[in-house]
Amino acid sequence: MKKVLQDLSFAETENLILALGEKKFRAKQLTEGLLQGKPVSQISSLSKPLKERLLQEYEDEPVKIKETFFSSDGTEKYLFELADGHLIEGVLMKYKYGYTQCVSTQVGCRMGCKFCASTLNGLIRNLTAGEILSQILVVNALHKTDVKGEGSQARAVTNVVLMGSGEPLDNYDETLRFLKNITAADGFNMSARNISLSTCGIVPKMYKLADENVPLNLTVSLHATDDESRARTMPVAKAYKIADILKACDYYFQKTGRRYYFEYTLIAGENCDETHADALIALLKGKPCHVNLIRLNEVKERTLKALDDKAAYRFLGRLEKGGLSATLRRQIGVDIGGACGQLRASYLKENET
Numbered sequence: 416m417k418k419v420l421q422d423l424s425f426a427e428t429e430n431l432i433l434a435l436g437e438k439k440f441r442a443k444q445l446t447e448g449l450l451q452g453k454p455v456s457q458i459s460s461l462s463k464p465l466k467e468r469l470l471q472e473y474e475d476e477p478v479k480i481k482e483t484f485f486s487s488d489g490t491e492k493y494l495f496e497l498a499d500g501h502l503i504e505g506v507l508m509k510y511k512y513g514y515t516q517c518v519s520t521q522v523g524c525r526m527g528c529k530f531c532a533s534t535l536n537g538l539i540r541n542l543t544a545g546e547i548l549s550q551i552l553v554v555n556a557l558h559k560t561d562v563k564g565e566g567s568q569a570r571a572v573t574n575v576v577l578m579g580s581g582e583p584l585d586n587y588d589e590t591l592r593f594l595k596n597i598t599a600a601d602g603f604n605m606s607a608r609n610i611s612l613s614t615c616g617i618v619p620k621m622y623k624l625a626d627e628n629v630p631l632n633l634t635v636s637l638h639a640t641d642d643e644s645r646a647r648t649m650p651v652a653k654a655y656k657i658a659d660i661l662k663a664c665d666y667y668f669q670k671t672g673r674r675y676y677f678e679y680t681l682i683a684g685e686n687c688d689e690t691h692a693d694a695l696i697a698l699l700k701g702k703p704c705h706v707n708l709i710r711l712n713e714v715k716e717r718t719l720k721a722l723d724d725k726a727a728y729r730f731l732g733r734l735e736k737g738g739l740s741a742t743l744r745r746q747i748g749v750d751i752g753g754a755c756g757q758l759r760a761s762y763l764k765e766n767e768t
């Protein structure tokens with residue numbers, strides 16, 4: 416595979432352009448074109464010889480939309496193809512205040528969570544920072560007519576969640592590079608406050624992230640209230656204890672001043688009766704956090720079952736009564752395979768020879 420231009424910061428792009436013997440302002444033109452989601456070959460402000468020179472070493476289009484699926488509720492789901500042919504997926508959710516895109520950080524995943532489709536075939540490879548960013552650039556380009564603003568200033572995608580396939584903190588360096596580049600004033604210039612990073616709780620990396628000065632929304636996938644039960648659905652629980660995850664969250668709050676979030680997927684018969692609600696209250700009460708309850712998206716390769724709606728609202732009510740700030744996430748895009756990794760998994764299956 417060739418290298419990825421979207422991996423570079425603006426300063427690095429300038430150095431590259433100067434090293435090629437070009438004038439400095441070409442870096443601006445190149446970056447402007449890339450931020451507009453254009454393949455290098457289609458950036459009309461650059462000369463043909465410069466583009467040819469760049470394309471000897473760099474991918475023209477590191478991430479391409481292979482297929483788009485439209486949900487009746489407006490949600491769009493994309494199957495992306497990488498330059499080496501691997502597939503990843505992403506979702507665009509449309510809200511009144513803007514569009515939130517869910518992006519992947521790895522091809523597959525090695526965390527092995529029992530409810531998740533992304534991990535069915537293990538980890539294939541990490542994405543580079545530019546491959547993570549390019550998912551956003553191509554989708555933003557697709558929707559640029561939905562918003563005001565010219566050129567790279569047309570920002571349809573206003574919020575990003577790292578909740579697609581992969582564990583972002585298991586691909587720490589590239590994820591951080593992506594975060595630096597997307598928030599850079601001379602890059603996509605998205606506020607870190609509009610970015611959420613979801614982790615299954617890789618404690619040492621949570622501390623590291625807290626020290627990086629990127630005040631994003633840190634979200635931890637909890638899904639259980641004690642380590643033993645957590646390990647039944649999340650193998651990572653054998654390595655990191657809930658108590659240590661909570662300490663790392665508090666450190667994150669101390670360093671960034673940002674409250675943190677927990678995701679709690681309701682799995683029938685596993686983690687959502689009254690005793691679990693009470694245990695969750697005991698764990699989290701008084702902490703600067705918010706709990707997002709998620710309905711399980713049943714994955715056909717897995718046997719776990721979703722909780723019915725009435726019981727889900729009862730669970731939510733008990734948490735709220737117990738003093739927790741919590742919401743039950745509305746289910747979106749179910750008709751297009753909303754759960755992580757489902758689309759890729761079904762695509763790989765259909766195309767098995």
Ligand code: SAH
Nearest residue numbers: 531578581582613614615636678711712754
């Ligand atoms: N690896 C990261 C981010 C990816 S998953 C993490 O573990 O947080 C994003 C969220 O979706 C996580 O909370 C994950 O546990 C949850 N999830 C995965 N598969 C799901 C499913 N089938 N139904 C509901 N939530 C699911």
